[in-house]
Amino acid sequence: MGGKKAWLFLIIAILLGGCNMQNRFLYFPNDDRPTAALLAAEHLALWQASGADYRGLIPADDPPAPAGTIVLFHGNGGTAFDRAFYLEPLANLGFRVILAEYPKYGGRPGKVGEKPFVADGLETVRLAHARYGDPLYLLGESLGCGVAAAVARQAPAPIAGIILITPWDTLAAVAKSLFPFLPVNMLLTDKYDSIENLRSFPKNIAVVGAERDEILPVKHAYRLYESLPEGRKRMWLITGAGHNDWPFHTAASLWKEMTDFVRIDKSPREGL
Numbered sequence: 001m002g003g004k005k006a007w008l009f010l011i012i013a014i015l016l017g018g019c020n021m022q023n024r025f026l027y028f029p030n031d032d033r034p035t036a037a038l039l040a041a042e043h044l045a046l047w048q049a050s051g052a053d054y055r056g057l058i059p060a061d062d063p064p065a066p067a068g069t070i071v072l073f074h075g076n077g078g079t080a081f082d083r084a085f086y087l088e089p090l091a092n093l094g095f096r097v098i099l100a101e102y103p104k105y106g107g108r109p110g111k112v113g114e115k116p117f118v119a120d121g122l123e124t125v126r127l128a129h130a131r132y133g134d135p136l137y138l139l140g141e142s143l144g145c146g147v148a149a150a151v152a153r154q155a156p157a158p159i160a161g162i163i164l165i166t167p168w169d170t171l172a173a174v175a176k177s178l179f180p181f182l183p184v185n186m187l188l189t190d191k192y193d194s195i196e197n198l199r200s201f202p203k204n205i206a207v208v209g210a211e212r213d214e215i216l217p218v219k220h221a222y223r224l225y226e227s228l229p230e231g232r233k234r235m236w237l238i239t240g241a242g243h244n245d246w247p248f249h250t251a252a253s254l255w256k257e258m259t260d261f262v263r264i265d266k267s268p269r270e271g272l
Contacts, residue, residue: 033107067094068135073144129157146192161262215243
């Protein structure tokens, strides 16, 4: 998504063409299924491959993960293959990472949209828990934060904690802040209401904002953070970072701080 101009195109598209036009400007699917050569070069493997479909990518050797498993939902541009940079810092901390892929992305069949993405994410979480057990965490990036929040609300398995990087509060709030004169609540067919979806989440949530986010202004990350239950949240601000270059501003210490925080169990049954 390319800043305010892209949001304007999105709203105009919805006015003119409804859901199908919204999807054209909110989602950027592609048919680029990673080849065997590309996977081998990055030491990756298809996860839960069946026929022409698969559900994501994992390290080819799938090493032990004493800290648990993270299911990662990426942003609306690129594919799971483009998020291989997450693997090393999280593996160094003892995590297995499943780079979940969306329907219609990375050569997968299906449809784009909030409902199919969330339904697919729920099945990915179910399979991940069945295969690897507890603890299971979610990590969202940009659009993927909205998916992760919705999945957490309906999760078919226990979610031990969530990390949200460059999130919004609600999709409608982002559109409304840019175009206050338009009835965006009536126009948007996808809601991605992370405030509502996380209202009752019982575990810790780490929120990460990019100081110079030109796509999703950081005020939306702050608003989401402020809405979360007290005592179960912490926020980090990556100084000098934009929406897409934040990984270049991130040190290993940040990954440790975030993951240490979401691993803290403050549930009432344990006396806190």
